[in-house]
Amino acid sequence: MSHGPVPDGQQPQWGQQPQWGQQPQWGQAPGWSQPAGPSPSGYPGYQGYPGYTAPPKPGVIPLRPLGVGEILDGAFQAARKNAAAVFGTAVLFQVAVSLLSWLAGGLLLSVLGGAQVLASEELPDESLVSLGASLLVSSAVLGLLSGVGVLLLQGVVAIPTARAAVNQKTGFALMWSLARGRIWALIGLGLLYLLLTVIAVAAIVLGAVVLADQFGPTSAWGIVLGVLALVLASVWIGIKLMLAPAAMVLERAPLFRSLARSWQLTNGSWWRTFGIVLLCTIIVSVITSVISMPISFAMGLVAPLTGDPSSAEDMLAAMGPLTLASMLVSSIFSAIGYAFQAAVIALMYLDLRIRREGFDAVLAREHEQAAGLETHTIPGLASGPAGPAQAPGTPWVR
Numbered sequence: 001m002s003h004g005p006v007p008d009g010q011q012p013q014w015g016q017q018p019q020w021g022q023q024p025q026w027g028q029a030p031g032w033s034q035p036a037g038p039s040p041s042g043y044p045g046y047q048g049y050p051g052y053t054a055p056p057k058p059g060v061i062p063l064r065p066l067g068v069g070e071i072l073d074g075a076f077q078a079a080r081k082n083a084a085a086v087f088g089t090a091v092l093f094q095v096a097v098s099l100l101s102w103l104a105g106g107l108l109l110s111v112l113g114g115a116q117v118l119a120s121e122e123l124p125d126e127s128l129v130s131l132g133a134s135l136l137v138s139s140a141v142l143g144l145l146s147g148v149g150v151l152l153l154q155g156v157v158a159i160p161t162a163r164a165a166v167n168q169k170t171g172f173a174l175m176w177s178l179a180r181g182r183i184w185a186l187i188g189l190g191l192l193y194l195l196l197t198v199i200a201v202a203a204i205v206l207g208a209v210v211l212a213d214q215f216g217p218t219s220a221w222g223i224v225l226g227v228l229a230l231v232l233a234s235v236w237i238g239i240k241l242m243l244a245p246a247a248m249v250l251e252r253a254p255l256f257r258s259l260a261r262s263w264q265l266t267n268g269s270w271w272r273t274f275g276i277v278l279l280c281t282i283i284v285s286v287i288t289s290v291i292s293m294p295i296s297f298a299m300g301l302v303a304p305l306t307g308d309p310s311s312a313e314d315m316l317a318a319m320g321p322l323t324l325a326s327m328l329v330s331s332i333f334s335a336i337g338y339a340f341q342a343a344v345i346a347l348m349y350l351d352l353r354i355r356r357e358g359f360d361a362v363l364a365r366e367h368e369q370a371a372g373l374e375t376h377t378i379p380g381l382a383s384g385p386a387g388p389a390q391a392p393g394t395p396w397v398r
Contacts, residue, residue, distance in 0.1 A: 075343035094331035148190030284337035
């Protein structure tokens, strides 16, 4: 049906509805708008996808399901934006663990025959047993502190990462204020993880012993396959529970509810989560090794030149400060890697909630409510199944 010719000068513009008696031009449709800027494809007739609006990006990530590159870049940007809170906390943790390791190692060497070891003297059997047992106990204690510290770091770093997603900056003091009340829960989670790790290692060792006892030396392949199966099961469970610290802090979830929440969010996304964690671990390991190994190598070359080689006591005294310096330098670079990994895990948590629960709408609303205001809140605090009875956007800690 024709409405007659269109008078000159009355053609509808892009974004305008054609009036009665007007026909849109070729490529036009009512309500379509022309994207600003030059044609992305280089063709003069290309006008983009009609009606498409790019998702908002108020902070370090766009508010939509994220790609792997966006997660890694967003984690780096969030850590850089809140460097004092993210890197400062990680460095404090690692420096504390390094100092404890150095003190414990120095005490053990000085008390249990460190000078004799350096002088290549033989120790009595009792001293060797005491030295081995002490090293084992101290390593277990330091491993416990390090493991709990990493989980605590993952939990508290989730706060500045989530706030950076809605363009809110988080200082060191504010991060710990917002994490108040969750610290002991994170420590309990770390102890539970340690218990699960001990059980997994004990199961692997016990399985190997049982297989060797039942089938004898000819069961080598059976032992290898059994141990490999137990290791794979441990890795699978670890990935399923990896998001528990973020859920515990951002949703105020109790211990076992945070574990169930992580298990739920990773359903159907195990391989993607595992791949991102593995890629992040490889990147951090390579960068940390490239930076820290030359420093440790240089300090190892300097150590023999700082003391009298003929005196074991002088060598032990000279190696102490150099060992401490090497451990501190290595701990700083390790802390940067741990902080980046913690931010990556926090963004994976946000990404899975966006994919499964439409959490991007909650973050967008939080950004709109906080526009122009300095808010001391955790975005979407009450929007999860485990959130408290508190309206999103309500200041939590002033």
